[in-house]
Amino acid sequence: MRLKSKIYLYSSVLFAALLAAACISIYLLFEKMSLDAESLRFEIEAELTAERISESASRTAPDDLLRAYAPADGMLRVVQPDGTSLARPVTASEDTQLSERLSSEPYAYTASHAAERLSSGGKGYIRVSVPVIWPDGEVLSVQVSRSIADIEDRFDVLKTVLVIVALLALIPAVLASTVLANRIVRPIAALTGTMGDIRRSGRFQQIETGQRPGDELAEMGRTFNEMIGLLEGNFARQERFVSDASHELKTPLTIIESYASLLKRRGKDRPEVFDEAVDAILSESVRMRELTERLLQLARSPEADRLEIVDTDLSESAGESARAFMRAYGREIEVEALRPVFVRTDAAKVRQLLFILLDNARKYSEDRITLTVTGGGDKPAELQVVDRGIGISEEELPKVFDRFYRVDTSRTRSTGAGGSGLGLSLAQDLAQALGIRIVMKSEVGEGTAVTLHFPPAETADRGGERFRRDILPARGRWSRSEEGGESP
Template sequence: MRLKHKIYLYSSVLFAVLLAAACISIYLLFEKMSLEAESRRFETEAELTAERISASAAQTAPDDLLRAYAPADGMLRLVKPDGSSLARPVTASEDAGLSERLSREKYAYTSAHAEERLGSGGDGYIRVSVPIIWPDGEVISMQISRSIADLESRLNVLKTVLVIVALLAMVPAVLASTVLANRIVKPIAALTGTMGDIRRSGRFQQIETGQKPGDELAEMGRTFNEMILLLEANFARQERFVSDASHELKTPLTIIESYASLLKRRGKQRPEVFDEAVDAILSESVRMRELTERLLQLARSPEADSLEFGDLDLARSAAESARAFIRAYGREIEVDAPGSVPVWTDAAKVRQLLFILLDNARKYSEGRITVSASGDGPGGAAVLKVTDRGIGIPESELPKVFDRFYRVDSSRVRSPGAGGAGLGLSLARDLAQALDIRIGIESEVDKGTTVTLIFPREERAREKPTGERLSRRAGEGGGRHET
């Protein structure tokens, strides 16, 4: 059974059960109160009749007394202690059938007040027994039986009204159950339909539930949309990684394969070919390793990339990074940092960013590289600059330098194989966005390039949550690259 039908059936049945319970409770309560009230009235009248009969018993014959005080809708009887009737039972009812049925009813002597409800021929009546001292000193029981046909008629009317009201009330209840079932199932159906569309088309979609905020169904839709965004971003990263890896790894693998083939054919006979091939294979292997590391960094989920902010002396960090780079590559690097430059940021990510910029400068220049750190940026912000004196970049191509796989024209590279994969500045941009750093580039052909990092002011950096940086990075880094 579908969920919609279950909700409709269960809610309707539950409402019907509650309504029936309410109607039955009302009927039973009204019946009990009415019978109690009728019994009290009959008892009062019976006691008054007993007093009158007792007062007149010495002067009037029992048969005459019974005829005088017989109720119009019942029967009067005097019962002796031995269980016999003192006189012939008398009824004043115009209903001969009722009189006959009441006369045939069994009776018994009782010396105390008593009240009981009896049924005769489908009709109900109440019999009240009251003890009387007869003139001869004997205690007899006066029994008055009175019909409650009027009360039963009223109860039947009430029963009919309650049944009709219950049936009429079920109509809006059924309609309400239908509306409720549709309202609950609608966002679930939208969710199911959207997932089916995603499965068939392969395109990620979000749903609009139309529910008010705070509603559980709205929360379900919001969670689903967030999950779709995360899946879309992860899928885009996976697809981008596959396309990037297949695109970029093809060239070094082709080169390695070519030189390996050359080694196999001529390496043993010609030492110069051997040396050239080994150098090329080693160079391309190193390039493949660096390329793979960059691809993995770019493909990694930003949510998994934790940021640990703290106080950092930018000048000291620049000097330490420069010394490490000098030891690794033997390049001349000048650090210009007159004094301490405090910032609030992630030290490890800043160091990674510095290495990317220094490595980019190394690849496209042969002269001295300059790193400067100061606190004279806009509004007193910290500024870090990395300057090389290399081939430079034409002004028309500057807007493209942060695009994935953008590389300077190979004819302008200082030596074959020295150029990068076009991923360094793209990764640098992603890191800068995560750290809320403004990154810019200035370049002049044949004179050099300067990359500028402007850090946020310390109080502003402390106020911005880390989650906001990562979510913004995830949203901006989810695009697809096409080649």
Template sequence: MRLRSKIHLYSSVLFAILLIVMNVSTYYMFSTLSVNNELDRAEAQTLQIANAMRQVAGEIPTQDLLRGYVPVDGMIRMIGPNGTSLAPVTSMSQQDLSKQKAVYDTTKRVQVIDDLDQRYVIVSIPVIWSDGEVMNIQVTESMQSTMDTLQVLRVVLIVVTCIALIPVLFSIRLLSRVIMKPISAMTLTMKEIRRSGHFKRLELQGQSKDELMEMGMTFNDMIQLLENNYKKQEQFVANASHELKTPLTIIESYANLLRRRGLDRPELFNESIEAIHSEAIRMKEMTEQLLLLAKHKEQWNISMETLNLSEVAMGSAKAFRNAYGREIHVDGQQEVYGYSDEKKLKQLLFILLDNAQKYSDDDIVIEVGSLEGEGYIRIVDHGIGIANDKLPFVFDRFYRVDEARNRQAGGVGLGLSLAVEIAEAIGVRIELHSVEGEGTTAEIWIPREVFKIS
């Protein structure tokens, strides 16, 4: 069953049930009130008759009194203690009531009975008669008028319920169409995207802020994100293919050179081996970075702990100094703590230090400190710097500020992109400040409070 049909069916059934329950409750309340009012009226009337008859008892024959107070649509009788009773007096329309058995009762009694296919109210009241005996005056009165009124009410409620359901069914169908319109449009758009291979967006009309409009806006945002990611993926594949093709071409060229002239010209051997080795290392580094970028962050085995940032900075500086022979100074506070993953933070430092040593010849400075509840590690170089118009793109994959200079330095444009992924995974942020011709400052801001990584 389609969602539109489900909405229509469930809403119609629910509204019908609510309407029926409401009308049944209304009928029950009105019926109860009507019957109770009828009982109260009959009881009050019988008390009035009993008092009036007792006042004139002995002056007027009892049978005449009964005839004088007989209900318009009922019966009146008087029963003695020994069960004897005068002939009951009935109205013209209720003569069959005289066939009822007389039952003496010394207590006041008000009840409803069903007899002769009708409903009656019986009121029995004990009265001390003029001769001192306790007589029982019973008045039986038909409730047919009340029952007729309730019957009319039942018919009215049934008709009203049926009539009310007609516009409800149409309104619910209209409502289901309104609800399903953006969903149908979304479905058609997705089918069109799948058929044509081009990203499309919903055409949103009006300024409504309801959930349907919000869903449409979210869908458009999702399509925008998918389109951006698709373009980035295309660019990534193209760049990766280009980057892998270049070292492979170099390796192939030197291998062919060795095969053709390696035996005749031994001086080419060292040059070819060095070039092949260098390109193989560059391919290995790029492949490792690509594999790490392709992994989900859940697979990085992140272990968060409180770290002494000064110790992390000094350890990284020492390892980098030994590896590259570059002088690196560590300045700042000695007791600065942050909450992060030690291995990934060191990897992040190595990426930024590697960039600093590639594009500067002067000493590199690492500053450690804290500000406004955060610790920071700042890497300062006095190298070539980055132009302001190129600074926003340095974190994109395979982006290089200067193609020739970057290739000469051995970079593939993945370092800073990987740095951003690592920073997001370990809960730190990176800020990059640079002035062309003066140098670059890379800052890592580490929270000092314990928090959860999402």
């Protein structure tokens, strides 16, 4: 059974059951209250009748006495302790059948006050027994029986009315169940239809449930849209990775293949060709490795790259990054940091970002590189990387963060390997993930300055923690000696 049919069926049955329970409760409550009220009224009338009979018993014959006080719709009799009637029972009802039923009622002596509901021939009546002292001193039971046919007729009318009302109330209930089922199933049907469209067309789509925020169905639609956005992003990254890899790896592979063929043909006979081919193959291999690493980093899902936000000393991170970079490339790096500057960020991602900027500065300049840390306290933290290379023209500056954009025609590099154009794009992604704003300023022939503006955060209280000068001097410069050692 479909969900819509289940909701329609279950809600209709539940409403019908609740309506039936309400109608039955109303009927039973009304019946009990009416019978209790009628029984009380009959008891009061029976006590008055018994009192009058007791007062007149010494002056009037029993048969005449009963005829005088017989109820219009019932029977009156006086029962002796031995179970016989003092006089012939008297019925004053015009209903012959009722009179016959009441007259045929067996005698039963009751020494105490009692009221009971009886039924005979499908008709109900109430009998009230009242003990009286007869003039001869004997205690007799005056029994007054009254028909409750009128009340039972009202009960039948009420029963009919409740049944009709229940049937009429079921009509809007059924319609409401239909509306409810359609309202609940609509976003689910939209979800199913959207998934079917995605499967057939291969294009990612989102749904609009039309539900108010906070509703479970709206939450389902929002979660589905977030999932679709995540899948679309992952799919786009995969497509971009395949496209970028096929586009960028084609050139170095072609160069390697060409020089390998040249080596095979002439490498043994011509040493100069051998040296040229090996250098080119090595250069392209390094470039391909760097390109592959950058492509894999860019293809990673942001959700898979969890941030570990901790209190980080930018001065210390800058010093460690400069030392590691100097060891790797032997370039002179000057670090300017007058005091510790703490921020709340991911230290590993900041170092990765610094390595990208330092590597970019290394490729496009031969002079020293300056790394400056400022801010802290009430001032926003900033970290700046400055190279003294040929610089970037004003027209090309807005494009440097685009994927695969290179300005090789205007910037010379000291390295033989060509850049992939992915470094600054990856740096931009890392900065966005960390909430860092990147500002780049450059002048042709003067150099380039890249400034990282860190978001304001509550500065951690470091107490009297000493700043480790063995890691980072207040103002230092690192260089590598010819023997391969390090000297500050």
